[in-house]
Amino acid sequence: MKRSILLSIFILFGLLATEKSWSATVKISGKAPEYAMNSIELYTLHDIVSEEKIKLGTFRFSADGLFNLDVEITETTLCLADFDGYHGMIYIEPGKSYQIVFPPKRTLTESQKRNPFAKPEPVWFGILNPSKDELNLKIQQFEQEYAKLENRYFDQIFANQSKSLVDTVNLKLEKEFPKTNSSFFESHKFFRKANLEFALNQGKSAEFMETYFSHSKPMSNLAAYSVIFNQVFMNYFSMLSNAPNSTEIRNRINSANLTKLDDYFQKQLHFNKELSHLVLIKSMNDAYYSKQFSKALILKLLDQMKSPEWSAYEQKTAQLIHSKLTYLTSGTNPPSIILKNLNGQKVNFSDYPNTYIYLHFTDPKNSICRQHLDALKAISARYKEKMVIINVIPEIKGFKNGSGWPGIFTTTDSNTETSYKVKTYPNSFLIGKDGKLLLSPAPNPIDGLDRQLGQLFKSDYFKEMQKQNNPDVK
Template sequence: MSRFLLVLSLGFASVAIVYGGNVQISGCEVSYAGSKISLRTYEEYITYQEKILAEATADANGCFSLEFQLERTSLVFWHLGKYFVYLYAEPGKDYHINLPPRADKTEADRLNPYFTEEEVHLLPVTGDSRELNHLITRFDSIYGPYYSQFALSVYGPPDPASADTAVETILRHFNGINHPYFSDYLLYKTAILRCIASQYKARSLSAMYFRNHPVLFENPAYMELFHRIYDSYFSYFGRTDTGKAIYDVINRKQSYTTLRRILAADDVFKGDTLRDLVILKNLHDEFYRNSFNRNAIIHVLDSFRLQGQVVMFRPVAANILKKVTRLMAGYPPPSFRLQDSQGNFKSLEDFKGRYVYLNFCYCSSYSCLKEFEMLNTLYKKLKGYFEIVTILADPTLQKVTDFLNQNDYSWTFLHYGQQPDILKEYDIRAFPTYFLIGPDGKLILSPAPSPAENFQQTLFNVMRSRGDLQ
């Protein structure tokens, strides 16, 4: 992943540490004139669910201003075409930034589910080398080569002496720095070097960096080490005499309360907060593996969402539930509100009470064009039984309008442009892709067969099984 450094002007508050406060970010870059600028952060670092902090539309000169509240120092960012632009924002401070010149994704980039944005870290120009973003950028430039060195030798013998030397060398560069957030960043990033150098086992690192330390679940450096240390914890714990009951507790009893109780026997934890965070991480990760029943994991997560001991983690459980069930039969699919060719907005809710054959395509795809003809025949024949909704991933709404003006298709076509993340939310990796949604708004088939795969008979079978067809 490439990294670029840009500059920004920074107005300092009168105190060194502010717990909660207003933040203002402004800037000008003419190539963004008329564009919406959306600033985001992560809700949490298990699902990495994003939330919008502030939005503004750049004026004719590309100038904008964003104002929002922060409770604590946070990583904030923009998705700007090919770029992932970020900085660490502190409560009570004002920033003036210079965004990188606009570079939109190409058509190939946009349709590539594996496309990775280039990172751009914004830097202050105050001349204060102890400002947080300066410190982190300086640290990263020193840390990066060591990380690469140890990562490349990870399959070799442990080299604890080299890890000690690397950490000591890095720390010498920052003697005398007294910035609480940066101190934590330094602590957990250098711990990652010790981890990948196999200097200590996971349990030792847990004791050194987590058991008697605050749980900094909103700090990305802390969470990066956390994910390494507690990866596959359920599997390792399940191999012990104390922990072997974990499979029965999750798969059969499906009990969040009992799960907490058996984990309390492991002295790797001290207190409820770290233990519940480990539970959430492993429930999330194990859903995508094969050791535990998925429906059982969903049940435990739902219990956590409703009665989690650490109340502030209940929304995290809700986010995990939403993520793991979003394309599962029996659960509501991701919602959308998109424009049709007339500029009217339509949402999935508008079709509630009817069967919906949802598909994703784009106008220049030969496979899509071929199946549009089959969809047209199918819709004319079975219009009273279901609705077809096609979401087109073409570059502009005008292209969709031109296409529909040239073709006599009477079902609903929507353009993804107002919600481009819809392709990621539905995990679209090929065009066309189909889903069948029931009258209750929940997925029935995910994915669904295409028209060429005898969808008509499949639809009738589903309707009969649900009592909607004699």
């Protein structure tokens, strides 16, 4: 008995010591005078499918531009930061310290910030006095050489399906970057080379799948793995369903039985359990947006991942995907935002119970928005007894509604780009009498709003008449 208790204590201490060793502090510091008194959030991604941001900390720059940040991590982690049109990147390793260098400061105009087609410029954070074996330095050097060779040979590899050219590029890379003691860097090289192999047959060969995926666990913390994974398994349900002799997999997908699908991926496709689960999650994410599969079916499959067969991390990933797919969809609650009218008084959706609310994000300084606001006058006059209009505008000093536009004009400090995905103006939503999103998005005033509201209120009228004639009908 004593021996059993002592053994249990030793095991417990061992587990605690192991757990403590898994987590280590990373110290990040530096000086960037251009960024004085600014703050920039540093984050990583929960997984490579949902790409949910996990905040690691915030760089807060002093008046002199000094900054420092301590981050707790358990493994080599890709850290990201979005600022001034940049997409900053750096790998950090547990227990290490980094003095980093920010790119030159630049100021974006409001139109640049709101341009939905503008993509941030990817940049690696610089590191002061790195050793020659520093991970970020090695990866950047490799990427420069890889890009040079890819630009030179890729078209020939893709067009001619030339295995010999792939071998040539791999030999050049191996000569330039021989084997190192860094398993992480070796993995980076391995999966970047997979992109060249992928160009030969789009990953359809059994040999390719065996080499790069079937027998190894996913490396979600490695960007090179993420890139090739998302290429290989893009729209995977569609690819499998459209292949010859695909009746079995189509039936398993349409049966909405997750266990059967997982069994097929592991036994028929020879995926290890972790790969099977990650591919299934990605497949559902992609299938939701295709017209080949029922959205309800995909959501049902995601719900089935709340099972002991799926790890806590996988279940969380599935939950994030489910939330992302259903976000801002009709029938869900509208995101909460703090609104104030032009007198500084709070405006709440709950102030208008059992009433339709037309939530209109607009900018009176924009000529297109003014046309929509003008068109809203006639619509408001027609339906003023049935609908409240809430206009959400940017903070405009001294703004007064001198044009007599309808509705309540409000401003908000909430991030509408995050909450309502508003990247351009105008952008509109219709909240139903039950307080849930009814039209998401809703038509803008000169884009068919009048017709849509007419149909809606006509339907409401007939339902009301039916109730009066037959009280038992709900």
